[in-house]
Amino acid sequence: MPGGRPVALTFGDRVLDCQPGETVLEAFERHGVALSSSCRSGTCQSCMLQAVKGSVPAAAAVGLKPAWRELGYLLACTCRPSGDLVLQRVGQGLELPTCLLERTWLSEEVIRLGLEPPGDFSFRAGQFVNLIRDDGLSRPYSLAGLPGDDSLELHVRILPDGAMSSWLADAPLGTQLRLRGPSGDCVYACDDREHRLLLVGIGTGIAPLVGVTRDALRQDHAGPIQIVHAAVRGTQLYLLEPLQQLARQHPNVSVFGIALHPEGVPGVLEGELQGLVARLAGGASDPRVLLCGDAPMVNALRRQLFLSGVSLGRIGADAFVGSAQAPSPGLRPPPPG
Numbered sequence: 001m002p003g004g005r006p007v008a009l010t011f012g013d014r015v016l017d018c019q020p021g022e023t024v025l026e027a028f029e030r031h032g033v034a035l036s037s038s039c040r041s042g043t044c045q046s047c048m049l050q051a052v053k054g055s056v057p058a059a060a061a062v063g064l065k066p067a068w069r070e071l072g073y074l075l076a077c078t079c080r081p082s083g084d085l086v087l088q089r090v091g092q093g094l095e096l097p098t099c100l101l102e103r104t105w106l107s108e109e110v111i112r113l114g115l116e117p118p119g120d121f122s123f124r125a126g127q128f129v130n131l132i133r134d135d136g137l138s139r140p141y142s143l144a145g146l147p148g149d150d151s152l153e154l155h156v157r158i159l160p161d162g163a164m165s166s167w168l169a170d171a172p173l174g175t176q177l178r179l180r181g182p183s184g185d186c187v188y189a190c191d192d193r194e195h196r197l198l199l200v201g202i203g204t205g206i207a208p209l210v211g212v213t214r215d216a217l218r219q220d221h222a223g224p225i226q227i228v229h230a231a232v233r234g235t236q237l238y239l240l241e242p243l244q245q246l247a248r249q250h251p252n253v254s255v256f257g258i259a260l261h262p263e264g265v266p267g268v269l270e271g272e273l274q275g276l277v278a279r280l281a282g283g284a285s286d287p288r289v290l291l292c293g294d295a296p297m298v299n300a301l302r303r304q305l306f307l308s309g310v311s312l313g314r315i316g317a318d319a320f321v322g323s324a325q326a327p328s329p330g331l332r333p334p335p336p337g
């Protein structure tokens, strides 16, 4: 019989005791809390939960992607906690009040918004939130900054007829909003500071990757960080200059701007994104890859990388579903085949 003392599992508004040697799943079942489960041996991952406070035993995260471990994900069936945990279902967050503090135009079609960070809000650089308007209209947007920044930074591409984006372009500063989240696993996994990071941002998909890069550098990432900023037109590469400046300050950072039509913007490669990504992914060491932005292109790149030998566990992706059919992100993926 294992020794020790019971620990407390906080789940929503309930606090459950978990006895020494007992798994989180067993404790939930004993207390009549429903949690889907199947294999009960850490394989099927049906009983995955997220610890938002407390330390997750290593055995409870075996087989999970590094980014998921970073986010406190655990398998309830193999988790025998040695201390108190605050748990939630994966992807579940409270709706929190926020307020529009600042707006700057970063290009002809992209605005940078600063939102007031809600008191109880924590996130990892690279995640996204659902932004909710007073009337309930809700859209996901990626966080471009780091926890601890003065405001929560979003980069929003304005679609002239887009319900949320065109409204955000004009909403008065001070407007009250709500946000739910954070969600997503496009985050820096700091379990290996030597690995090569390949970060591919299409259009505003570069926003979360700026946060990831800052996070990696803050954690003294020593391996190469290759950042690709892609768009149809060179003038849409709205973060190219600041990224190039970052690369000048950090020898392990390199930046590639690529567009189908560079339009004379200095330092922009002309061509197809798929070719560049294939070339970079095939370098000397296996990269960890994060892909963000235009959904068809992200999905096509993920497939291309997988077929060329990069395991899915090394690829994180946020496909910006919803903005996909707008004409100007445009980088069309190759036909399926």
Ligand SMILES: Cc1cc2nc3c(=O)[nH]c(=O)nc-3n(C[C@H](O)[C@H](O)[C@H](O)COP(=O)(O)OP(=O)(O)OC[C@H]3O[C@@H](n4cnc5c(N)ncnc54)[C@H](O)[C@@H]3O)c2cc1C
Pocket (backbone or CB within 6 Å): 128, 139, 140, 141, 142, 143, 154, 155, 156, 157, 158, 159, 160, 161, 162, 163, 164, 165, 166, 204, 205, 207, 318, 319, 320, 321, 322, 323, 324, 325, 326, 327
């Ligand atoms: C995980 C995730 C993260 C995201 N992060 C970001 C982000 O950081 N930045 C960002 O800009 N977006 C992001 N998006 C996309 C974002 O959530 C919205 O889908 C986008 O802003 C459009 O919303 P909307 O209400 O303005 O447009 P909607 O009213 O929802 O209209 C969207 C659709 O209408 C059509 N449409 C609307 N206006 C036009 C137009 N002028 N021309 C052509 N077609 C049009 C398009 O087909 C488009 O698919 C993200 C999406 C996901 C899923």
